[in-house]
Each structure stands twice: as structure tokens, then as C-alpha cells.
Amino acid sequence: MTVRIIDVREVTKPIASPIRNAYIDFTKMTTSLVAVATDVVRDGRRIVGYGFNSNGRYGQGGLIRERFAPRILEADPGSLANEAGDNLDPDRVWAAMMQNEKPGGHGERSVAVGTIDMAVWDATAKISGKPLFRLLAERHGLEADPRVFVYAAGGYYYPGKDLAQLRAEMRGYLDRGYTVVKMKIGGAPIEEDRRRIEAVLAEIGEARLAVDANGRFDLETAIQYAKMLRDYPLFWYEEAGDPLDYALQAALAEFYPRPMATGENLFSHQDARNLLRYAGMRPDRDWLQFDCALSYGLCEYQRTLGVVKAAGWSPRRLIPHGGHQMSLAIAAGLGLGGNESYPDLFQPYGGFPDGVAVEDSHIAMPELPGIGFEGKSDLIAAMHKVAE
């Protein structure tokens, strides 16, 4: 009997918070929580894969219900399974979802597809009885490494937040085992941002600080900030300008010799390739932050890894945006440089399985079948509600 997908469900949930970056506030942010139910029963329990979309983009209930879930459910089950018929083939499910979609226009639908794709990979790894990171390493002929670098993303603007609170927040990340932390810039005047950076650097001592402008700056402001920021030994200067303004990014290298990072708002392998072709990014020091959960999922992310390698970059230069376990699994399985994490935000979606501690800014992946959601009690409880 061929493994079948018997249902695809979605609920849109708030992940609102009072934070603000240089571009948007998050008071009305939502996410889609998706369950892909299969007809496989193991140990008396139906195997269900789960997914959710990454923060910063909104839930995609409309697109999932109108286009992507129906295409899966209307497909011949044999067309979605592997040759043996004993598991799903995520690439074939992906192809079914993208039927009759025109090329280009990579936004929103890339989130809808990425969210379902996460659930499909979760189900596939569970059916194979393996952690996704081990399944991925096997498929790519690699050695999995369960130890993954993570950094603490925070330092948002919110009403009334002062330097003492910012320092206390960063101190809290160090106390929880992080040695690399990140803060927002570009949402305040440059001299205020300088004071914020100096306050954090004074607080964190030997630890490292990355700063993130969230695409806010025009070329002139990006250069002005580059000249200010190069006075400090920062971990990286992230997303200075519009994510599609490759010429701005390329010009910035003239003013900023230290590491830069970008890519979280590029949602296809074609866009990633354009960044590598045109933005003057430097493979010896810069970082690429494409987030599979916003960008058509792991099927597409593997194509993105293909263009990254073709351009002469190591997968170690990729540290995805988003702070979800899907990217942890990809990092451990395919040798990425690490993953973002938001210790205090976007719960219960982000973060690690219960009992996983951060030490020296690394975590160790537990040996849980699938992506590992079953190991995080608050998250799996929310997921079970969607499936039931």
C-alpha cells in the first residue's frame, strides 16, 4: 500500500508582541500552524507532520486553503510517494503544490508552501523513524553533527525601553549560555544607536555582538552607519538596505571590511543566486540568512544550497533567519554554520526541545524522530490541537 496524505489542516495563530524593528512592529503578527496527516499508524498513533511559518511574515491560511492544500489532496497518492511507496517523497509533494504557479513573484506563496513543506518533511522523517537531521545527512552522503551554533536575537525597540533594560536583556542571554547576541539598529537616530551599541558591548565583555538594520537604510545612511559601526569589533552588520538592492550591498563592502549578513527576505533560489551574483558578498567572511520556512521549504532550500556551492561558498556561511527547529535540523544534517534563536520571543514556535541547554552558544540535537517538535511540550500541545 502506498503511503497517503489524508488531510492538510491550517489554523492561523497570533504571535503578537510589542517589539519593533527598524521596519515594522509585531503587534499584529500571525503564523500558520499546519498539520499534514498520513495514513501511517505506528505504535497505535497516526503519523502527522507539523509545520509553521517563520516570524516576520504573516500566516497564510487563505493561500493554503485555496490552492496548496487542495492540490495535495486532489493529487494521485502514488504521485506523492517515493518509488517503493513506503514513504512520502517531499519533492513530489512540492511539485504537486506548485502546479499551475507561474515563475517569479516569490512572496506569501513561498511562505504557504514552506510551511506545508516543513510538515511534509516532519512526516517523512517520522515515517522513516529517524531525526530529520540524520535523514538529511544520509541522503546527502554527509556526516551529521548534532552540535549546532546558535546566537541570541533580541535587542528590539519597544516603548520605554532604556539602556539599562537593553543591557539586562543581553546579560540574560549570556546567563543562558549564549556568547553571540544580536540587537536591532536603524530604528533610532545614529548617535542613539551608537550609545546603545556601546552600552551592550560594555555589558557583554568577551561575547560578540551582531547588529541588524532590517533593510531600513538607503545607500547614504547605510554608508554612514558602516563608518560608525566599523569602530567596533562586531560579529556582523545585517541587512543594511532593501533586500533586493544588490548594488547597495556591493557598494557597502567599500566602507565596511568586517563581516556582513543578509538574505532573510529573499525567498527563492533564484533570488539567492542574484544576491551571490550581484551583491559583492565575500565568501571568506559574510553570512547568508535564507530561511526555508519563508522560502518554499527545504525542497527549495536544497536548490539554494546548490547555487550557494556553485558560487564557491561553503554551507558553513549559512546561518538561517527564524529560530525554528527546522533550520536546526538542516544545520545539523547539512553542515550549515548555525541558526538564529530568539530566547524570549515567538513562543511556543521558536526555540529548542525541552531540556536542551545552550552552552558556549551551541546546542546538541536530541535524537527525536522527525524535526523534533514532540520534544517541546508547549509546541506539540498546540500542534496536537490542530490535528485533532
Added chain:
Amino acid sequence: MTVRIIDVREVTKPIASPIRNAYIDFTKMTTSLVAVATDVVRDGRRIVGYGFNSNGRYGQGGLIRERFAPRILEADPGSLANEAGDNLDPDRVWAAMMQNEKPGGHGERSVAVGTIDMAVWDATAKISGKPLFRLLAERHGLEADPRVFVYAAGGYYYPGKDLAQLRAEMRGYLDRGYTVVKMKIGGAPIEEDRRRIEAVLAEIGEARLAVDANGRFDLETAIQYAKMLRDYPLFWYEEAGDPLDYALQAALAEFYPRPMATGENLFSHQDARNLLRYAGMRPDRDWLQFDCALSYGLCEYQRTLGVVKAAGWSPRRLIPHGGHQMSLAIAAGLGLGGNESYPDLFQPYGGFPDGVAVEDSHIAMPELPGIGFEGKSDLIAAMHKVAE
């Protein structure tokens, strides 16, 4: 009293047809029909603006209802009106819609916003009592030209269609006054496409033929087609490769000296700018096909015109995709090179006001307030149903 938007309504309608291009079939295609109702009453009738999304991308009811309509309806009415308060300010309505949207990711939401933006401009022109094309010319200090070039897009693949039917279809366009026609390529083997092209050229005589690959080809196939196509005096060779593969487009110029066209699947001024920066397009012969109704509307299209001019191109090189009256109005008001039309497809949305005839591949814009939907009886009947 400040002019107010009192309601934004959307219904998703099928625009299915049995046609197929090289990339997708249209059997499940939908469009969003939108009505933006104002509190302005003229001659006993409430002024309502209408919009719809262009073909090839799906209706956007979910995004419109969840994000974009609420942001307009929750905004302070004064923040959406012009300084005098006696009309809407489309750019301010646009800014309200795009609040808390991150940069990048230009797809789907660009369609949702473009559809509402069309309705907002329709309402704005109606409140000013002028045809949109005259309002636009005034605002830009230009002379409006009601005479607009149009070409007939067709030549799709569909089951059982043979060369005789293809020739008859093209003959029909000539009989209706077109002197430039377009057909699809890339959905059949190259030698069959060559026979299709030769059949059409034999049929149309002095008239001109454009061909459209809908982004289907990889570099090798695009070059192979370029070598075949350059044997014929074509009007243009359209969208050979993936819309974001600027390097492919640039390489193609080495093999194809005649005019090429692309841009219908680029949905922001940033993407348009990248095309102009990186794709080796030639301002003396190539054509740009950005479609405002898929790309955040006329507010964004004006920014796109800005980057087009900054790159040294004439607005005459723009002939938008989509075949809707919105682009006709922009062409007549802002001096574009013309507009696509689909004489037999996507009704009642596409096409011209009743009684407007094509002569020598040009139409003359009637002096109707707004975009001109009230002049097309089947379309305005469908629109009135949304508003009532």
C-alpha cells in the same frame, strides 16, 4: 468634510479557460474583484472605485480580507485624504496598506495591493470628475494622448488545436483591426513551434508577430530558440527564461539581435531596477512589460517609471502585460508604448469600453470619469454586484 472610504469589498471569481502556455494551464485561474466605496455622492449615486487583478496570478481574497482592507478601514480617514480633504490621496492609502509589511517578498501581496490600488485610483479620478488618463497627465505635467497602441495576445496551446485553427485565430485578430499579434512558444518541441510560427507568418502577411515563452527555457534552450527565431522578422521574443535569471537574459543578447521583451513577472520597482541593472536589456529596441495590477498598483508603477527613466529608458519602451483598462489609462496618460490585449480571453475583465474599436492596432480612449469601467457594460454589471 474629509472624503472617506467607507467599505472595501472583495469577491473571488473564476476566470478559467482551457488554454495553456509553456508554464501553466488556466483551468482553475481566479481573479479578485474589489469595490472601494467612498462617502461621496454625485448625482444621487455613491462614488465607488473598482479593481481586479490581472490574469496569470490568482485571486487574493485571503490577504485582502486579513490584512489590506482592515488597514484601510482602521486608518484615520484624514490620513488617507489629500491636503484639502476633498479627495483621496492614493499614495497615502497605499502607505496605510503597507504598514507593518517587511521589505522584499514581492508576490501575492503585490497582487492584493495592486487590485485595491486600482479601485482607489478609479475612485480618486471619479471624485475629481476626470478620466484617470487625464488626471495622470495633469499630475505629471504631460500631454495626454488618448490614442494607444494595442496588440492581440493569443496563440495559446489547447488540446486538439491545429495549425489551421491557429491561423484562423490570428486571421480573426487582423479582421478586428490588429496589426501586431502574439503567440505562445515553448509548450511544444522546437520544430513544431517553428512550424506554428511559419504558419502564422504565412497567414498574417504584412502584420507583425511576437512570440512568448513564458519563462520556460533554461539557458541552453533559450539560446537554441534564439537561433531558430532570428530567422524570422519577429516583433519580439518574450520571457525566454526565469524572470529573475538576469544573467540568462543578458547572455541571450549575444544570440538574438532583434527586440526582446520581459518583465511581467517582476512585481516591484526594486525587481524592475534589477532587470535594468543586470539583464543587459537594450533601451533602443527591447520592451518592458511590468503590470501594475500584479505589482502593488499605480503608486508603485510610478516608482517603477522613475527607475526606468533613471536607467535612461523612454516610457515608450513599456507595454504592460495584462490587457486591462488600468494600463490603457496609464499608457494614455503617461506616454507608455501601448498595452497588451486578449481579444478572446479573460472576459469580462479585459478589453475596452463598448464601442471602442481597434484600428491599425490602436484604440482611442473615451472620456469616461475614472478608469472607464462604466463604459464596459458586462464588466460594470459584475462590479455593481460586488458593491451592492
